Amino acid sequence: MDMATPEQILTYARVVTLVLCLGGATYLDLKIRRVPNDWWISWAKPALFLLCLELWALEADWTVWLTASAVVAYASTAVIGRPTLDDIRNGSPEDILVSLWYLASVVGLIFGALRHLTPLMDGLGFGSLVDCNYCSTTAEIQASYLWGQMLVIGAVLLFFEMCYQLRMLHGGADAKGMMLVALCLPGWGEIPAAGDALMPPAISLLIWGAMSFLVLPIYVFSMNLAAGDAGNLKMAWHARRLPLSDIPNRHVWLLDEIIEGADGEKKDETRMRPRRGGRAENKLQDILSELEELGVDKAWTTEKYPFMAFLLFGILPLLLIGDPILFLLNLVGLP
Helix, strand or coil: CCCCCHHHHHHHHHHHHHHHHHHHHHHHHHHHCCCCHHHHHHHHHHHHHHHHHHHHHCCCCHHHHHHHHHHHHHHHHHHHCCCCHHHHHCCCHHHHHHHHHHHHHHHHHHHHHHHHHHHHHHHCCCHHHHCCCCCCCHHHHHHHHHHHHHHHHHHHHHHHHHHHHCCCCCCHHHHHHHHHHHHHCCCCCCCHHHCCCCCCHHHHHHHHHHHHHHHHHHHHHHHHHHHCCCCCHHHHCCCEEEECCCHHHCCEEECEEEEECCCCCEEEEECCCCCCCCHHHHCHHHHHHHHHHCCCCEEEEEECCCHHHHHHHHHHHHHHCCCHHHHHHHHCCCC
């Protein structure tokens, strides 16, 4: 039996770290529907250790290390925030240290671009854009690929933050979890199913997790059909009507709210999606009382589904099938 290579051991360690992290996050998500920042901070440590181990083994230069530092600094803002100018002026040691970290990372990113951008473009076949057609050595191109991988991680982190801002990722823990995935699996490594993957593994895992959500409309509609609430087709596939007394004890978002019309008459309005920071989130009991006064006995709600569980399940097709986009393209016979 052949011994595992260092690259394979590193990949196995990353997968195990990811499974343990998402497994614990799933438990917390199911139990209390939230995953505290301390959880992500704790699991970022082994993820970053493995990333540093990879950079050390590949003999990355200082610009790659500082570019990786810039990526980590950006990810850290999701859990520790960003120091403000007032914080720095007030002399907070932690904020000053974090600001110096940011500054060093930006310097590394700039010098990394000066050193690696040209050979990276040359290696990718875009050398003409930087007046360098095959003018870089193999060693320079290989080093630039590692620097480019750090940029890809940063781009993936930015993508997940945008998903959160656009409410494609509904909860803060979901976005932080995906950022942890990006740091834990920066590349496909020695995953056998990787093939010629088109997407980074973190985005692939997000897609696999999202695809598992496709069974939910069928489940929700069947439950509404059994309860006699399937008449409203606009709502029946993604929401359920619950008695007002049950709502405070359930992990749900309230979709009904009392509004006052132009004629001053109050009426019950149902939204397709919950409003972030709205009254239904911050003043739930007040809205329930208003609905009750209006004679409403049931209200439309949508479950706070534990996204971490779907991500955990998504690891299996990620390892066995790989990139879902490539899989679908192959499935329909496209190259």
